[in-house]
Amino acid sequence: MQEKKRRILDGLLACTAAAAVLGLGGVAPAVAAEAGYPAKPVTLIVPGPPGGITDQLGRLVASQMTARFGMRVVVENRPGAGGNLATEVAARAEPDGYTLLLGTQGTMATNQYLYKGLRFDPGRDFVPVHALMSSPNLLVVNSSAPFQSVKDLVSYAKGHPGKLAVASAGNGTATHLAAELFQAEAGVKFVHVPYKGSAPAITDLLGGQVDLTFDYPASTLAQVQGGKLRALAVMGTTRLPQLPQVPTIAEAGYPSAQSTAWIGLFFPARTPAPLVRVWEKDVSAMLQDAASVQALERIGGVPLRLDSAQFGTYVQSERVRWKGTIQRSGATVD
Template sequence: MTPRTPLIPTLAARASAGVRALLLTCGALALAAPAALAVNAYPSRPVTLVVPGPPGGITDQLGRLVAASDHGVRVVVDNRPGAGGNLATELVARAEPDGYTVLMGTQGTMASNQFLYKSLRFDPARDFVAAHGLVSIPNLLVVNGKLPYQSVRELVAYAKGHPGKLTVSSAGNGTGSHLAGELFQTLAGVKFVHVPYKGSAPSINDLLAGQVDLTFDYPASTLTQVQAGKLRALAVTGASRLPALPQVPTIAEAGYPGAESTSWIGLFFPARTPAPVVAKWQAAVTRVLKDPAAVEAIHRMGGVPLALSGDAFGDFVRAERTKWKTTIERAGATLD
């Protein structure tokens, strides 16, 4: 005869299991309570906004615009230039995910650098939360004003008939101006000789002097010279024409829709930052990008507001990674 299991011990065991579960739950709640209170009290001290560039640059200007906006958060801008923005990005990737360290992420730091540098100590996809877009800045395809090309098609026709004859300058290997040029060459089926410089200023100076033939660079770097007639703008690489140059077609209107490219900037938090904290910033940035004064400032930078938040911004960043991975692999570009 099989012995019967005593009823009282079974109930006791079940009670013990229930008590243990209750204690574990209470413990978890006790640990979660301070975190919840911290989120509700956020921000209780200044937030550090890390900018991967020097003072005065477009990323810095935009960061200070965000910092100065009336959104109830005291923001301290921390400029960390170097290594294509990787130093700043690694700093934020390793920061405490409490909402008090935020990154001004760029096309480079969040989309293309991981394919240019082989030894990054952070993973843009794994280590960050894409919170909100801020600005999208197209490049201008410009040539020296003394050259005869009046359109993109004329430029391409000459380049196809004279492979390797035209020189294209950039602000440096792996920069937005370099990658925009590589993308265009791939789509147009032409080959320019790339001449990298250490920044936009020397690149534009040599273009004005006739030492190089063309470049893809920000309107902030080229617009004044275009308006003076010293450079000729053939196309805008963004999706829409620039208000300052309404006569200049987009690259798609010029016949190369796949060559659209922009440099963009957005806010990123360390992974595991509490969702309510990120949501507070998303709401704040949405308000900033609806402020006419902020929009006017962005237009003066040659950009347009990048009003994408949450999942929509995350999808945009992932698509950018795919595009620039392909472009960089085709170009064989590397910075290590």
């Protein structure tokens, strides 16, 4: 092991010296990546607290990549400000391949239109590595509600505008924006009731204080399967294996109201391309692993198999899509 480390160090020193002589400082990291990356622990910044869905996913990635690299990948939780604190730290990190961000739909696509004065630009300050998972919103109501379908809900809402209260995990969250998108596409108007997280929103939905919500399987699936909530539609493109009887929102007649949260990996901008490719390749392999897929499903997600270029295109399309929804809704977060 010591001999291997010595050879790696010698190679790194040689590459650095050659780059200095030639005046090509940017070459050194790329060559070093092929010589023995990673040579030290890698930090994966997670924009959420321990125990949440982003944390669970981050720890799964860290465990899998540690095993593949033979070098530790360490999760660093940075909750707060809708993920903006973590994102700013990652944006300012050295682009040397030793800091990554677990980026979400919020941090990479919607927050820039919700928050004023952000000190980073997700499109300029990051390079996509690979998508990880997606998780569709579920349109759910209390099981005692009279609505048996999306058609029933829309019919009632049109006849009673402003009568139904829709809960969200907070103003500007993905659950709020999914509700705004649905209202725009269905031509209905709900009363928005923001909560500080999904748990209190679901509690009040179960208690009848609100009428519906657009939350994720991680928050709602157990209650639906237990008969306390009724799922009217899956807001993604396919039905959930756990709820095969529940139609997609497109099957319910509103294909433009699809709403799916997603999470992926991002390096700071200017990270050498060879390092991006190292992670891109190994994450792709991880998402083909049966045990990893099962772990994703346990936290309410499905694999999102998009490489760096495909993921970049997808993220940009999401920015365009959600910008319009946010502007129409007038949602802001101070």
